[in-house]
Amino acid sequence: MILKDTIVALATPSGAGAVAIVRVSGPKAIESVADVFESVKNKDLRKQKTHTLHLGYIKDGEKIIDQVLVSLFKGTNSYTGEPTVEISCHGSTFIQQQIIQLLLRKGCRMATAGEFTMRSFLNGKMDLSQAEAVADLIASDNEAAHQLAMQQMRGGFSNEIARLREELLNFASLIELELDFSEEDVEFADRSAFRDLINRIQFVLKRLIDSFAVGNVIKNGIPVAIVGEPNVGKSTLLNAILNEERAIVSNIAGTTRDTIEDELVIDGIGFRFIDTAGIRETKDVVESIGIQKTFEKIEQAQVVLYLFDSLKFKVQSSEYIIEIEKIKNKYPLKPLVVIINKVDLLSEGELNEITSQLETLNLKLDPSGANWHLQTISAKQNIGIEELKNALLSFVNTGALRNNETIVTNTRHYDSLLKALEEIQKVQYGLDMGISADLMAIDIRQALFYFGEITGQVTNDELLGNIFANFCIGK
Template sequence: MFQLDPIAALATAPGIGAIAIIRVSGEGAVDITDRLFNGKDLTQQASHTAHFGTLRNTDGSIIDEVLVTVFRAPKSFTKEDVVEISCHGSEFIIQQILRRLSGEGVRLARPGEFTQRAFLNGQFDLVQAEAVADLIASDSDASHRAALSQLRGGFSKQLKALRQQLIDFVALVELELDFGEEDVEFAHRDQLRQLMLAIRRVLHPLLDSFSTGNAIKNGVPTVIVGKPNAGKSTLLNALLNEEKAIVSDIPGTTRDVIEDELFIDGIRFRLIDTAGLRQATDQIEAIGIERTQQKMRDAAMVVYLFDGKNIEPAELQTAIAEVRTSGKPYLLVGNKMDVLTDEKKQDLETIAAEPIIWISAATHTHLEELKAALSARVRTDAAVQTGSAVVTNARHYEHLIGTDNALARAINGLDASVTPDWLAMDLRVALQHLGELTGEITTDDLLDSIFSKFCIGK
């Protein structure tokens, strides 16, 4: 366990508030705070106890009345001695306390340094450490659950156990290299194959979950497309319950992409209103249509909105074929149901041969049904439904891909009866990726890059 130089930072959000908490961690944290504190002798107090008193300036004047909580190593977040000072949330008071701590040899913490120390001291692995930042940044029920799952160990503990088994096999394979001329085999090839297959069975659901996990973390990009005057801007305004987009009977009013966010059943959707799909009448509209097509390529989901009153069945059939070519999950949404005859509605449903969600964007009819369909489409992912581990981090995904590719090469090598040195090379690559994923193999640059994205005080 490390007991590094003492650091301090404001652990609560900056700004004026009723209470602020200043966190101090590292060697001498309790002794240093005690020198500023007028109350009980903190050096004699047990871990996880809180004490009321005052903090004073060097001249004895009172800075503030405070509540000091003592956490003794290793039973703290950082596994070091930690003190948390609860004071009034005045910027002046906070700065006064930090200056006093600085005068006693405490330096200001870097972004994420408390969590970095927790990782270095073995409190959790790197995946769990990154989940701390994701948990703080979570803004929906789904992103909260995904971050909490990773914070509790998620998939990393299982991968660490499998990695250790793979290390044992690699050691045996490399031992064979020392007996190359004697043609011995210490690593049983069938057992090695079964282990690699078992690891890949763990990896594949995680890899498959990334598109959903990334959408959960960053919001599900959902693009609304359709012909001009289908009611896309009206629908966006109705879903957001505000006049976000300009609505007009003139075709081609929307020339640029308009985005906003909507939370449905704890999932954040990034709704994107786009220019109508048609033959452009001018250069500016052409740019807007090109942006629409790009947004369709980038989206996680497509809402194809059509004017149920004015569209012909053959036209709808062509539109559906175009949407299908995007390869994206999509919903067919028929607008203006309030002015649509039952006969026309039935004709369109027959030609579509798939469910249509009928709405009236202008009167807000059946918008709840549309929201439920959007939520259901995301929640069809098994990981989201069951609360299983979901990969939300691009760094994790890259290392999982690297591991899977290396294991695939190793399995192909077994089939081709490659020599132990070639087999060992692919296994080492797999171990490298797994080690960098969980933090068992790290570099200072990697840690600096990860923890620099954290807020100061965490």
């Protein structure tokens, strides 16, 4: 795919604002803008140095459209790797459209979604994983997601993959060389060194694959389901966590009949809280549908908050314990936070008794305590809410993030890593079983193919179309 025409698009969000930027890129970008630009100092854009700014007017014949500031990027010294001009104009939607339409009449074409970044990739300014990180950076809505996108855009992930691919390629060349001299029964590739490389590649691939569990939830937000019986304070808890009246609260059981979702960033990590319908036996058709959705949300959630009324626990503790056991046994690996609500209405002795019962249950259901937390709160009085937020953070493994390790966030990369690992394991098996070099070479080539898919050394038009279709126009 080689793009030789000149494209134009609005690079800032659509709509009115103080300033807008119209981006033009391609072989005739500078000439196209120079034809409609009149410098206040009578400069010819074609003769100006790269990376310079020029004040003047965009004119349609004798008609002045706007006073603008033009940024000039010549040759390959631009984001796209080709001549680029950025026109900073006033943010009127009328002005934006007038400038774009004028440039279209001068021979430019409207850019498609992500086409500027695609040209950057095709012109070797960045690899494919870095290009995908641009979209992630634009979409990042919390500190952790931003940090991951910046790390990938700066080449942290692709550099690690490129190093592994280069070392494997060197050995692959020696294996292929052996095939040329197969009749002479010689070995150019040191098998012990090759074995060490295969072991190291497997270790790195497994670490990257495991990191996807963390990267995916950080990128997309961690879904947290708030569940429990009707009228135990689930909606009040959601409002307390978000610090706003997001959900309707009333003393009538079954008020929440559908799931209510909202997001909150806690210490740089995005959480998506889901207030669900109360779990109980009911003949109400609408409420039954809401309860069914509750169980669906538990399936989708990364963390479950099981909330109960401390006053009701005193008289029906066995029923609550059975319900907690059901959830924990059905989802043994899913972090469960058991929340005692309305503790402000309990005496110290009553609270200690309930806590003791639940801690005994914890030892029975989750002896390690790794996926269990007990929290006392009063949602109405805002007691224990900050402690609950800290407990949620404890379930997120941010160690790799703090240590600036490479974390995989992209599903396409994850899939390619899994396939590459499968091929490397075949190579390992071949080494162990003494399989001939020609058969091992097939698996090595396939592993190299999957490595190349990640960074874009191996690609096709359909793949690029799918990736850049998710970009915004103008980027």
